Amino acid sequence: MRKxxxxxxxxSGSRQEQRKHVVRSAADVVRAAGVEVVMEATRGxxxxxxxxxxxxxxxxxxxxxxxxxxTIHDILQGIVGSDAVLAVIPLGTGNTLAHDLHLPLDAVKxxxxxxxxxxxxxxxxxxxxxxxxxxxxxxxxxxxxGIGVDAHMFYRLNVAHKNRLGMAAYYAKATHLWFTDxxxxxxxxxxxxxxxxxxxAISELLAVRIKNFGGVLREFAPGASLNxxxxxxxxxxxxxxxxxxxxxxxxxxxxxxxxxxIEVADADVVRCFASETRKVRRVFVEADGELLGTVPAEISIxxxxxxxxxxxxxxxxxx
Numbered sequence: 001m002r003k004x005x006x007x008x009x010x011x012s013g014s015r016q017e018q019r020k021h022v023v024r025s026a027a028d029v030v031r032a033a034g035v036e037v038v039m040e041a042t043r044g045x046x047x048x049x050x051x052x053x054x055x056x057x058x059x060x061x062x063x064x065x066x067x068x069x070x071t072i073h074d075i076l077q078g079i080v081g082s083d084a085v086l087a088v089i090p091l092g093t094g095n096t097l098a099h100d101l102h103l104p105l106d107a108v109k110x111x112x113x114x115x116x117x118x119x120x121x122x123x124x125x126x127x128x129x130x131x132x133x134x135x136x137x138x139x140x141x142x143x144x145x146g147i148g149v150d151a152h153m154f155y156r157l158n159v160a161h162k163n164r165l166g167m168a169a170y171y172a173k174a175t176h177l178w179f180t181d182x183x184x185x186x187x188x189x190x191x192x193x194x195x196x197x198x199x200x201a202i203s204e205l206l207a208v209r210i211k212n213f214g215g216v217l218r219e220f221a222p223g224a225s226l227n228x229x230x231x232x233x234x235x236x237x238x239x240x241x242x243x244x245x246x247x248x249x250x251x252x253x254x255x256x257x258x259x260x261x262i263e264v265a266d267a268d269v270v271r272c273f274a275s276e277t278r279k280v281r282r283v284f285v286e287a288d289g290e291l292l293g294t295v296p297a298e299i300s301i302x303x304x305x306x307x308x309x310x311x312x313x314x315x316x317x318x319x
Contacts, residue, residue, distance in 0.1 A: 001030070003035065004027075004037050004060060004062040004064060007051055007075055008071075009071040022107045023066045023091075024039065026066070026107040027039050029115070030111055042074065045070070049077035056082055061085060065087070066091055068092010068289070069092055070289055070290045073142070073143075073287065073288035076140050085309050087309040096143050096213050097142055100213070102212075117310055122306060123301050124140045124301070125299065126299070126300050128298045129292050130297070141209065142226070143288045143289070144208045144288065145299050146206050147204070147272050147283060147297060183240075184203065188205050200237055202237050204234075206234040207232070207233055209228075229301060233264065236261065236262050237261050243259055270299045271299075272296065272297045274296075285297050
């Protein structure tokens, strides 16, 4: 690491008025190690990728994404395909990727951890979807894509409540939707581990890239890992509210995976679309906790796509 850019989201998470000071303290740790450091606030979700590319063009070999999973997601778009390394300073609400990497959730401690971490090249997820602006668009993701119930929650979630209440806002909205909204089905088409193409009617699909989500769900999709060059799917072949509760309780209690109507599968590509035989509301798509648009959508994997700075402990656990 010779030159690093610290790109921070001034609106991510709580304690926003202290954000610049916190990021500066983290940057000072890296600067004290002899690394040239530049610091810049992101200018919005659509601008962050361009800012990352500008930093790389200006000689930065490492780009620190300072914020939550949404900030990392936005900056990732400018990292994929380059030789630069993505590093994480967790300052968001869920900090899911940070949990998976076992990073300290304190910014200064995360910066210190970065100095002993190693770059590792990983596959990246890619989702093509119908954006809310009416255009077909593509995004990369590191954590997960959700289609159906969870993406509908992000559509309905009040951003101000999220910023003020943190994860409590997610849990409150999820509980409200669970009691009030119908669990409608759409179709997913994928090739299973035996090479057979399958089409399933489902109310929720998750395409997962990481192992540990932290919080109440912990291991969200058993078998998922950044080390793998395949998607790990969680398929909800049910509209039963009870089964959804069992799924959440399984994560909370660390129970083994046995829930009727909910299963895991591997896939290289999965396509989701509204059923021609059922009339449903718009089926929404989210990636890394950010609402993107609606189906039709295609999720795939790109091997050897980006560099991520990971702690030695993560490398040891994931040999």
